[in-house]
Amino acid sequence: MDNNKLLITMDNKPKPTIYLIPVPLSDTGTERVLPAYNTDIVTKLKYFIVENVRSARRFLKACDKSINIDELTFSELNGHTDPHTIPSLLQPAHDGHDIGIISEAGCPAIADPGADVVAVAQTYGYNVMPLVGPSSILMGLMGSGFNGQSFAFNGYLPIDGGQRSSKLRELERKIMHEHQTQIFIETPYRNNKLIAELCKSLPAHMRLCVASDITGERQSILTRTLKEWSKAKYDYDKIPTIFLLYK
């Protein structure tokens, strides 16, 4: 059964596919974090929507040294892209070609503008095909030992002091009353300050997992109570880190 066929227009043309192509989180090799299948897909594509052309080229070369980059067409989609131009990024699909979406690090469309182009692709009825790859959110959750039946990713905490402490109270409420693991990130140069702040603002028995440099050489995933963190020595300054809280 192909639900696409049931729902979408009745012409007989095969639908183009939009592939969501994860990239490594750190300097690790592709075979460390990506299935071989991803490389088979990537090397067949000619059109890409990428967050950054330079790093996308570097990634494609890492997948297959023999790839001819000059044959490929790249469109950029990032924070500077005018949202009105997003549908036009899908022009190769309108012309019948498959497209690959590649973000700076990790899984496209999770915490980057890739989601907007996927949303448009869905309205055109194109096939959308996510590939397997590393996600610091998911891997942090796996390593934390926290509730994986109910969890929320909150992105960045607000910077403004008042909004920030009301957000922390909301997270505490969701942990205690909804039994929901709370996940968030911080600008890496503020990691140490954030841990100190959590220790000061939240109950001492609450557990914090600090998952740092996931899949990298300095990977460290540590779950401790806030009381333990408040007495511990640590230094996560400028290291990409994800934070998880649970009771």
Place this chain on the structure above:
Amino acid sequence: MDNNKLLITMDNKPKPTIYLIPVPLSDTGTERVLPAYNTDIVTKLKYFIVENVRSARRFLKACDKSINIDELTFSELNGHTDPHTIPSLLQPAHDGHDIGIISEAGCPAIADPGADVVAVAQTYGYNVMPLVGPSSILMGLMGSGFNGQSFAFNGYLPIDGGQRSSKLRELERKIMHEHQTQIFIETPYRNNKLIAELCKSLPAHMRLCVASDITGERQSILTRTLKEWSKAKYDYDKIPTIFLLYK
């Protein structure tokens, strides 16, 4: 910098590592959804904590036909396991050995009892190492085009009618006011009924993504408004499916 060393006891013994080993979601080959690195790790381990011994053996054989299953030690951890026995499952680690955790499908510790043993491993200060693999939650989110900066996984919706409609109202509120994508699952034979129920209970302009048989041969990831779903033909009966809602 090794944060483990800073936080944990001062003996010089290397800490055992608890590997979290994902398995395919469907009958697809391991090279379709798992990095080659996972196989390197798996074939070095002698001790496993598994959700089901039979399917874990089958997975290990699929990773490496030449693996000698009879040399391996398996402990079972599933819904029938007495929680008090969980620390004893880590005995091989207490004896200095690495352990692999394998669940029935997908990523261990996300929506299965593996999380409990990871929590205990964290209290002993063991290294915890999640490996990359397929997650229907994450891949459904990638393919939906919905907000990936803020999302929540809710597990199963309540079965009881009153609790269920109050949960749906809560999800609607979180979508509209917190701009948070809401993800949940249903017992597969009730998939079609759930879609009809969502169409009836929630605003017609709300979008529903139905992500079905992810990584399988019948994979289908479709985002439509509830109004469109209410007029569409579909049949997801008994197919593993994940549901995502957003405005």
